[in-house]
Amino acid sequence: MDQPSPIELRNLSKRYSKDVLAVDDVSLEVHSGMVYGLLGPNGAGKTTILRMVVGLVHPTSGGGLLFGSAIRAGSPALRRVGAMVEHPGFVPHLSGLENLRLYWIAGGQPWREAHVDEALAIADLGPAIKRRVRTYSHGMIQRLGLAQVLLGQPDLLLLDEPTTGLDPQEMREIRELIRKLAQQGRTVFLSSHLLSEVEQVCSHAAVMNKGRLVASGSVAQLIGAASSVYLEVDDVDRAQVTLRGLAGVQSISSEPPGLVLQLNGLQRSQVVAALVAAGIGVETITSRHRLEDAFLQMLEADEF
Amino acid sequence: MIRVELTKQTYRLRTYIALALMIAIPILITLALEFGGRPRNRGEQNFFTLATHSGLNVPLAALSVMSNFLLVIVVALFAGGAVAEEAGWGSLRYLLMRPVARGRLLAAKLAVAALFTILATITISVAGLIAGVIAFGWHPVVTPSLALFSQQEAVAKLIASTIYVAWSMSCVLAFAFMLSTMMDAPLGAVAGGVGLAIVSDILNAIPALKSLRNFMPTHYWHAWENLFANPASHSDMIRGALLQLPYIALFLLLAWWWFHRRDIVS
Numbered sequence: 001m002d003q004p005s006p007i008e009l010r011n012l013s014k015r016y017s018k019d020v021l022a023v024d025d026v027s028l029e030v031h032s033g034m035v036y037g038l039l040g041p042n043g044a045g046k047t048t049i050l051r052m053v054v055g056l057v058h059p060t061s062g063g064g065l066l067f068g069s070a071i072r073a074g075s076p077a078l079r080r081v082g083a084m085v086e087h088p089g090f091v092p093h094l095s096g097l098e099n100l101r102l103y104w105i106a107g108g109q110p111w112r113e114a115h116v117d118e119a120l121a122i123a124d125l126g127p128a129i130k131r132r133v134r135t136y137s138h139g140m141i142q143r144l145g146l147a148q149v150l151l152g153q154p155d156l157l158l159l160d161e162p163t164t165g166l167d168p169q170e171m172r173e174i175r176e177l178i179r180k181l182a183q184q185g186r187t188v189f190l191s192s193h194l195l196s197e198v199e200q201v202c203s204h205a206a207v208m209n210k211g212r213l214v215a216s217g218s219v220a221q222l223i224g225a226a227s228s229v230y231l232e233v234d235d236v237d238r239a240q241v242t243l244r245g246l247a248g249v250q251s252i253s254s255e256p257p258g259l260v261l262q263l264n265g266l267q268r269s270q271v272v273a274a275l276v277a278a279g280i281g282v283e284t285i286t287s288r289h290r291l292e293d294a295f296l297q298m299l300e301a302d303e304f
Numbered sequence: 305m306i307r308v309e310l311t312k313q314t315y316r317l318r319t320y321i322a323l324a325l326m327i328a329i330p331i332l333i334t335l336a337l338e339f340g341g342r343p344r345n346r347g348e349q350n351f352f353t354l355a356t357h358s359g360l361n362v363p364l365a366a367l368s369v370m371s372n373f374l375l376v377i378v379v380a381l382f383a384g385g386a387v388a389e390e391a392g393w394g395s396l397r398y399l400l401m402r403p404v405a406r407g408r409l410l411a412a413k414l415a416v417a418a419l420f421t422i423l424a425t426i427t428i429s430v431a432g433l434i435a436g437v438i439a440f441g442w443h444p445v446v447t448p449s450l451a452l453f454s455q456q457e458a459v460a461k462l463i464a465s466t467i468y469v470a471w472s473m474s475c476v477l478a479f480a481f482m483l484s485t486m487m488d489a490p491l492g493a494v495a496g497g498v499g500l501a502i503v504s505d506i507l508n509a510i511p512a513l514k515s516l517r518n519f520m521p522t523h524y525w526h527a528w529e530n531l532f533a534n535p536a537s538h539s540d541m542i543r544g545a546l547l548q549l550p551y552i553a554l555f556l557l558l559a560w561w562w563f564h565r566r567d568i569v570s
Contacts, residue, residue, distance in 0.1 A: 073564075078403040081401070089395040
């Protein structure tokens with residue numbers, strides 16, 4: 001028999017008041033092993049969806065399943081979930097370690113069953129783990145939050161804007177950690193308003209706007225088959241002539257001081273090789289923010 | 305779950321300060337009676353004017369004066385902060401993302417707030433008894449109605465009085481706890497608990513309200529003093545104890561209902 005999907009949402013809606021419809025008829029399914037990103041601007045309803053999945057917020061209509069069990073507060077299926085919704089919250093007068101211990105045993109599980117060493121290695125707080133949480137910096141709290149999420153080595157991780165407020169080094173570490181967890185076969189469901197983050201770590205994504213699901217699918221599908229590159233060369237005019245003769249170049253547009261190419265099946269290395277063979281010097285060639293383009297197009301389309 | 309909640313409340317400076325106050329005030333009363341000059345027995349007698357006759361009178365005097373306000377504040381603090389504080393810290397969200405039924409969490413928080421209410425009340429009696437006996441000796445008790453009780457009788461009545469005072473606080477506890485489930489700011493819930501006692505006292509002092517005053521939650525708060533009358537009377541104590549029940553039921557039911565339907569967005 002097939003294992004139930006970690007998350008299955010059907011026509012989920014949440015209205016906070018007459019004027020505030022936070023989530024509007026959202027249906028999606030997150031399969032095992034996916035790194036699924038909820039992408040959208042602030043106020044799109046991403047956090048509300050996460051809150052409903054873990055039972056913090058009651059849906060106004062529709063519903064969903066968490067590992068085959070109806071989503072609700074206190075659901076036994078939450079034992080398989082590690083979640084960080086909004087900023088991590090801890091009891092400030094207790095130490096980081098004591099906070100982890102109380103969080104764990106509150107779920108009715110003995111402390112010896114928690115994967116403390118692995119979690120502490122991720123938190124990387126050293127002796128500060130025994131200090132009161134009120135003395136922690138934002139980054140330390142964020143890392144302690146991740147350690148808390150991973151205490152039970154959950155099958156499903158729910159992460160709400162996991163890199164918010166972190167410095168670039170910490171952001172990179174968190175993204176690497178997410179990739180590593182995905183490689184271990186865990187399912188990750190995260191929200192983000194950072195397109196680059198979703199593009200870097202997610203296999204699948206859903207684009208949200210004003211509470212509605214605008215598009216969903218694999219990140220590759222969302223971006224589209226065509227990929228775009230930006231390049232700078234020492235002779236733009238000759239480069240345009242050369243590139244027009246190449247199969248696999250869909251379009252060329254000028255974006256001074258360089259050119260933007262839409263490629264279809266052509267590798268960047270092949271573009272460089274053709275230009276060099278024509279005696280044109282290539283100074284820069286980079287991928288465009290492809291998901292950003294797709295995302296903005298979807299939001300624009302959604303406005304109409 | 306109770307162990308988790310107990311740990312959170314036990315290792316707090318606020319808890320220590322609250323309990324230290326429950327020790328300090330009876331000691332201050334004793335010192336004031338010892339060094340402030342012994343009261344002359346003129347006019348109406350009360351536990352204060354008689355306190356120097358026996359150390360056993362001091363805890364009664366302390367209970368009498370502290371149950372009106374200071375104990376109310378401490379109880380409201382324990383109950384009002386129970387849920388609202390966690391909401392403010394953001395840790396409530398994480399507790400509720402565990403496979404924990406909301407009702408079970410509420411029950412654990414209520415049990416711990418009740419435990420600290422009992423502890424605070426016992427602390428007043430024990431601190432008063434120790435300070436009083438050291439200062440004024442272990443003698444039979446003379447009560448405001450000029451009845452005389454042996455030390456053993458007085459201790460038994462002191463225990464009954466302490467239990468009654470702690471139970472009398474339950475309407476404040478339940479009301480502050482209910483507000484705590486509705487707010488993210490514990491101060492509002494604490495103020496609400498204290499406010500309930502103040503409003504009830506004000507209404508209780510208005511003779512025009514006649515028999516309605518009997519339904520004010522604070523109306524029978526001092527009924528335990530009748531234990532030390534001659535003859536002793538229990539009827540008001542029983543009424544007072546029973547009167548708490550509908551208030552407790554109403555406030556806790558509302559707390560349970562509200563907390564179950566509440567969206568946790570803080």
